[in-house]
Amino acid sequence: MADDYQLPLNGNGNGAALNGNNNGHHTESPMKPLLELYVKASGIDARRIGADIFCQEFWMELYALYEIGVARVEVKTVNVNSEAFKRNFLGAQPPILIEEDKQATYTDNREIEGRIFHLAKQYGVPLFEKDQLVEKCIEGLYRNFKLFLRAKTEFDKDKKEPSLIEAAPPQIKTHYNRIVEQLNGIDQLLADRRTRYLVSDNMTEYDCELMPRLHHMRIVGQRLLGFDLPHKFTYLWNYVLTAYRTAAFIESCPADQDIILHYKEQLNLFYHQRESLQTPTKTHTIPSRVLDDITRLGIAASN
Amino acid sequence: MADDYQLPLNGNGNGAALNGNNNGHHTESPMKPLLELYVKASGIDARRIGADIFCQEFWMELYALYEIGVARVEVKTVNVNSEAFKRNFLGAQPPILIEEDKQATYTDNREIEGRIFHLAKQYGVPLFEKDQLVEKCIEGLYRNFKLFLRAKTEFDKDKKEPSLIEAAPPQIKTHYNRIVEQLNGIDQLLADRRTRYLVSDNMTEYDCELMPRLHHMRIVGQRLLGFDLPHKFTYLWNYVLTAYRTAAFIESCPADQDIILHYKEQLNLFYHQRESLQTPTKTHTIPSRVLDDITRLGIAASN
Numbered sequence: 001m002a003d004d005y006q007l008p009l010n011g012n013g014n015g016a017a018l019n020g021n022n023n024g025h026h027t028e029s030p031m032k033p034l035l036e037l038y039v040k041a042s043g044i045d046a047r048r049i050g051a052d053i054f055c056q057e058f059w060m061e062l063y064a065l066y067e068i069g070v071a072r073v074e075v076k077t078v079n080v081n082s083e084a085f086k087r088n089f090l091g092a093q094p095p096i097l098i099e100e101d102k103q104a105t106y107t108d109n110r111e112i113e114g115r116i117f118h119l120a121k122q123y124g125v126p127l128f129e130k131d132q133l134v135e136k137c138i139e140g141l142y143r144n145f146k147l148f149l150r151a152k153t154e155f156d157k158d159k160k161e162p163s164l165i166e167a168a169p170p171q172i173k174t175h176y177n178r179i180v181e182q183l184n185g186i187d188q189l190l191a192d193r194r195t196r197y198l199v200s201d202n203m204t205e206y207d208c209e210l211m212p213r214l215h216h217m218r219i220v221g222q223r224l225l226g227f228d229l230p231h232k233f234t235y236l237w238n239y240v241l242t243a244y245r246t247a248a249f250i251e252s253c254p255a256d257q258d259i260i261l262h263y264k265e266q267l268n269l270f271y272h273q274r275e276s277l278q279t280p281t282k283t284h285t286i287p288s289r290v291l292d293d294i295t296r297l298g299i300a301a302s303n
Numbered sequence: 304m305a306d307d308y309q310l311p312l313n314g315n316g317n318g319a320a321l322n323g324n325n326n327g328h329h330t331e332s333p334m335k336p337l338l339e340l341y342v343k344a345s346g347i348d349a350r351r352i353g354a355d356i357f358c359q360e361f362w363m364e365l366y367a368l369y370e371i372g373v374a375r376v377e378v379k380t381v382n383v384n385s386e387a388f389k390r391n392f393l394g395a396q397p398p399i400l401i402e403e404d405k406q407a408t409y410t411d412n413r414e415i416e417g418r419i420f421h422l423a424k425q426y427g428v429p430l431f432e433k434d435q436l437v438e439k440c441i442e443g444l445y446r447n448f449k450l451f452l453r454a455k456t457e458f459d460k461d462k463k464e465p466s467l468i469e470a471a472p473p474q475i476k477t478h479y480n481r482i483v484e485q486l487n488g489i490d491q492l493l494a495d496r497r498t499r500y501l502v503s504d505n506m507t508e509y510d511c512e513l514m515p516r517l518h519h520m521r522i523v524g525q526r527l528l529g530f531d532l533p534h535k536f537t538y539l540w541n542y543v544l545t546a547y548r549t550a551a552f553i554e555s556c557p558a559d560q561d562i563i564l565h566y567k568e569q570l571n572l573f574y575h576q577r578e579s580l581q582t583p584t585k586t587h588t589i590p591s592r593v594l595d596d597i598t599r600l601g602i603a604a605s606n
Contacts, residue, residue: 054411083571086569086571087569087570087571090449090452090453090566090569090570091568091569093396103447103450104443104446105446105449105450106446108357108412109411109412109413110412110413110416113413140407143407143408143409144406146393146408147406147408149393150393263393265394266389266390266393266394267390267393268386268389268390
């Protein structure tokens with residue numbers, strides 16, 4: 001008997017099956033569509049989740065559908081370099097969404113989102129609620145971060161540790177300032193709204209987009225860039241804390257080591273094997289000074 | 304002085320610069336955005352256009368914007384296996400859209416389409432006119448074709464030539480029938496509407512989606528599958544002829560050999576080197592019997 005939700009467990013490649021009805025009982029619902037999401041495996045261990053940003057984004061959206069019982073979801077990690085994968089998916093790259101009942105394979109991000117959008121609409125799930133202000137606030141943040149990442153790692157190429165941002169040339173500072181300005185905008189928006197998520201107290205696609213990106217920025221920033229989300233942005237950090245308390249985020253989040261390796265591969269950086277030797281860990285805590293600020297303001301993300 | 308449109312010429316990797324005002328005179332317009340589209344190069348020759356379906360789709364959309372003078376467009380072929388490319392684009396795959404003025408790199412199909420959509424809206428170009436009927440008609444056609452492609456080539460694996468579809472096992476016939484049924488639907492729609500393109504006499508995103516896919520189906524069908532678009536679908540063939548007379552399609556269309564190689568690579572088929580030894584050709588004609596039918600019906604696509 002198929003369960004409603006299956007995801008790969010780090011280390012054994014398949015595993016935990018959860019029930020979509022949140023009550024511990026299994027109710028067969030033959031009409032509930034089964035959606036299989038193929039996500040990129042980690043370069044360290046093909047049974048672990050890799051850090052492709054779109055894979056996590058769609059995983060979060062699908063989790064939202066599973067969570068309220070409108071879909072069954074199975075997530076599978078795939079080694080994109082294996083011949084079996086290449087032949088099976090005709091050269092397509094993850095994320096790939098398969099809906100066996102409809103014999104449909106969605107390989108284009110527009111198609112995947114279109115299918116999730118359609119399901120959300122059909123079941124009245126407000127996952128795709130439009131919000132122009134949020135859209136404007138978060139648009140381009142990750143793109144800007146990647147520009148910063150490339151420039152800063154290029155500048156730091158022969159250094160043992162990332163240099164201080166204060167000591168970087170103006171061009172890199174410009175990249176940095178643009179990101180901080182945009183993070184400030186998001187902090188402001190959250191301060192004005194006092195909502196748990198960007199649009200309201202419900203998670204929407206915007207959160208599925210922003211949460212993984214903020215987390216990547218944080219993990220990669222620390223290890224490769226000498227960068228952190230500025231601690232003064234209390235509302236932004238509280239939002240990060242919300243991510244760490246959101247099942248859709250936690251379930252779909254790769255280990256720190258897999259995130260670091262992902263960007264190292266992309267940047268073609270010298271590969272120390274450090275990540276592959278470490279026991280996988282997940283940073284899902286925030287700096288204690290920031291946590292104090294959040295507590296003082298009384299805005300802590302509820303569980 | 305930059306020209307409005309630049310595309311790679313087969314063989315020399317860069318070249319023809321066209322003017323967006325259609326009058327032979329060059330008008331400087333500093334506000335006109337410059338959009339650079341990076342498309343996958345052919346596996347035969349990195350200076351030739353590869354057959355990635357999304358690359359051609361976006362190229363056609365961008366051409367539509369260029370054609371009426373709202374954007375400058377440059378198309379560049381990239382060898383995705385080169386270290387320079389990997390590092391420069393941080394692991395992203397073409398199509399990639401760059402807008403230097405905004406320091407923006409769009410690597411997600413949703414983002415690329417979003418940017419083109421926004422520009423089309425801004426300048427009142429009806430490229431994204433919605434049409435539910437068209438959407439329903441063309442949805443999933445290419446996905447179904449790929450299922451057929453995979454099953455049929457697997458079945459024909461050890462044969463010298465593609466087998467006849469009549470002789471194929473029921474499962475493959477089911478795939479085939481589904482495609483023919485859908486092509487019939489498109490033929491009917493075009494017969495009912497008597498329009499040049501799917502929605503009206505103006506090209507829309509639906510045409511940018513369908514035209515390359517129909518052409519691929521035709522080229523790959525002939526060489527690898529013993530399949531052709533059924534000749535009785537006169538309106539559908541007339542639509543294919545329209546593609547062959549549409550600048551956006553012609554400009555962005557890879558050579559037959561590059562299309563065949565693209566699918567052979569995806570299917571991991573034995574590589575005869577046949578394609579790479581041939582002079583690149585483009586099939587932009589239709590069977591003469593079908594052309595006679597079109598002429599008899601008096602529905603020929605105008606130039």
